[in-house]
Amino acid sequence: MGARPRVGGTDAALGYAWLQPDCPPMDLRRIRHFVVLAETLNFRRAAERLHMAQPPLTVSIQKLEAELGTKLFDRGAQGVTLTSTGRTLLVEARKLLFHGTQLGAIARSALEGTSGTVHVGFVGTTTYGMLQKVVPRFRSEYPGVELMLHEATSVTILRQLEDHRLDVGLVRTPLLQTTTAELVPLERDEFIVALPRGHALAGHGPLRLRDLAAESFVMYGAGAAAGLHSAAMLACQSAGFMPRVTQQGVQVQTLLALVESGLGVALVPSVMQRYVSDKIEYRPLLDLPEGAAVGLALAYLPQTESPAAARFRTAAMQACAA
Numbered sequence: 001m002g003a004r005p006r007v008g009g010t011d012a013a014l015g016y017a018w019l020q021p022d023c024p025p026m027d028l029r030r031i032r033h034f035v036v037l038a039e040t041l042n043f044r045r046a047a048e049r050l051h052m053a054q055p056p057l058t059v060s061i062q063k064l065e066a067e068l069g070t071k072l073f074d075r076g077a078q079g080v081t082l083t084s085t086g087r088t089l090l091v092e093a094r095k096l097l098f099h100g101t102q103l104g105a106i107a108r109s110a111l112e113g114t115s116g117t118v119h120v121g122f123v124g125t126t127t128y129g130m131l132q133k134v135v136p137r138f139r140s141e142y143p144g145v146e147l148m149l150h151e152a153t154s155v156t157i158l159r160q161l162e163d164h165r166l167d168v169g170l171v172r173t174p175l176l177q178t179t180t181a182e183l184v185p186l187e188r189d190e191f192i193v194a195l196p197r198g199h200a201l202a203g204h205g206p207l208r209l210r211d212l213a214a215e216s217f218v219m220y221g222a223g224a225a226a227g228l229h230s231a232a233m234l235a236c237q238s239a240g241f242m243p244r245v246t247q248q249g250v251q252v253q254t255l256l257a258l259v260e261s262g263l264g265v266a267l268v269p270s271v272m273q274r275y276v277s278d279k280i281e282y283r284p285l286l287d288l289p290e291g292a293a294v295g296l297a298l299a300y301l302p303q304t305e306s307p308a309a310a311r312f313r314t315a316a317m318q319a320c321a322a
Contacts (some may be wrong), residue, residue, distance in 0.1 A: 019317065028100050030064040031093050033057055034072060038090050041080045100114075115144040116308040121157035122149060122170040123296075124251045128274045130170065130187060130296055130320065136316040145308045153250055155223045161299055167309040169299035170316075171271075174227040181299040184313065186320040188295045190288055191235060191267040195281045196261045202281040209239035209287050216264035217243040224250045232267045235292035256280060269294050 027070060037046040037057070047054040065072050067070050072086035082090065122131060142253060157169035158179045169181070182210065195202045217236075220229040236243045247263050249255045254277070255266040260279040289302065298316050300309060 026271070027064075028097065030060050030067075031096055033060045034064055034086075035090065035093050035097060037061060037073070037080070038082055038086060038093075039084070043080065043225065087111060116306065117146045117148060118168060118306070118308050118312050119148045119150060119166045120165040120168045120170065120312065121152050121160060123154055123172045124253050125172060125269060125271060126170045126296060128271050133319040134170075134316045135322075137319045138312055141315060142308070142311055144152045145246070145311065146310075154227060155224055158299060161301060164301075164304065167300070167306060168312055168316075171297055171299050172225075172227060173295045173297050175230055176226045176230055176294075176295075179299070180301065182302055184298040184300070184317060186296050186298055186316060187270040187271075188293065189271055190293055191232065191285060192270045192273065193283050193285060194256055194268050194272070195283060196259055196262045196265070197279045197281055199265070199281070201283070204283065204285050206284045209235060209285055210241065212236075212243075212265060213239070213241040216246040218247040218249060218258040218264040218266045220243040220255070220256050221248045221250050228252075231292045231294050235267060235288055238289040238292070239287060 033046070033050060036049050037043065040046045040049065043054050043057060047057045050057065061073065068089075070085050071083050072089065074081045074083055131149075135149075138145070139147065150160075152160070154169075154171035154173075154175060155177060157166060157171050158175070158177060158181060161167045161169045161181055162179065170186070171183075173183070173185070175183070181276070192205060201207060204211075220232060223228045247258050250266050251259060252272055254267060256272065256275055256277070258264065259266050260277055267285075268282075268284075270284075298313055300313055305313070
């Protein structure tokens with residue numbers, strides 16, 4: 001390859017030395033000095049607009065011209081005028097200042113948690129009220145933050161949170177697995193029983209757990225839904241029986257589908273009464289033990305929580321407290 005054309009006091013190569021790979025990075029302050037002087041064509045007025053003395057402005061322009069290897073201004077008895085190179089570079093300099101300002105604004109908004117992306121994991125039961133309270137509130141308060149919602153089980157959400165694939169998790173409690181995440185309780189709930197339509201107990205009022213001792217149960221899996229499984233089993237054992245489990249599922253909605261199919265009864269969080277079906281009837285339970293309480297919580301990692309994720313956590317707490 002031949003030598004690069006020399007750029008001196010002429011307009012060779014239109015002064016684009018600042019685009020060359022070996023050109024030192026430009027100081028945006030000097031670029032601003034150049035733009036203001038180009039707009040005023042007067043060192044005194046430019047210095048006043050820049051809130052600086054005139055001699056440092058002169059030095060700044062000289063250094064910029066030296067770095068670029070070309071004259072930007074002609075100084076004469078009639079004052080200061082832009083060279084043709086200066087006129088060409090003025091357009092690009094204004095763009096540089098604009099994008100520099102935008103970059104600063106983006107950095108500030110990210111630091112303040114008003115921009116960026118928050119990945120939220122959620123269990124299916126949050127779609128029966130919680131998401132409808134939290135998401136609209138957050139989007140109204142922080143329109144510059146993009147929410148990416150990912151449905152999964154509580155076990156998977158906690159794993160992905162610890163792997164930093166999620167920023168926040170909305171999980172079902174109790175949780176039996178150990179985790180480094182902090183949990184913020186958002187909603188307390190309790191079990192009710194879901195019965196197939198036409199079941200012998202469906203026409204009764206509130207039931208006792210022991211009324212279900214002879215029933216076939218559809219139950220949460222002990223692995224992927226360990227918390228709900230443990231709470232439901234504890235409730236039955238406290239009533240003096242071990243449930244006869246005929247089918248298992250992971251998601252609460254799956255258990256309700258099995259109940260609709262007539263495969264048994266199920267203990268489900270009371271919020272699921274919002275799942276309306278002409279094949280299911282719900283009944284409250286009178287003798288639930290304290291240890292069988294269920295709920296929803298927000299899981300997060302305090303050490304790595306982003307400002308935007310912290311904004312989401314606060315919005316979720318406020319929405320659920322309202």
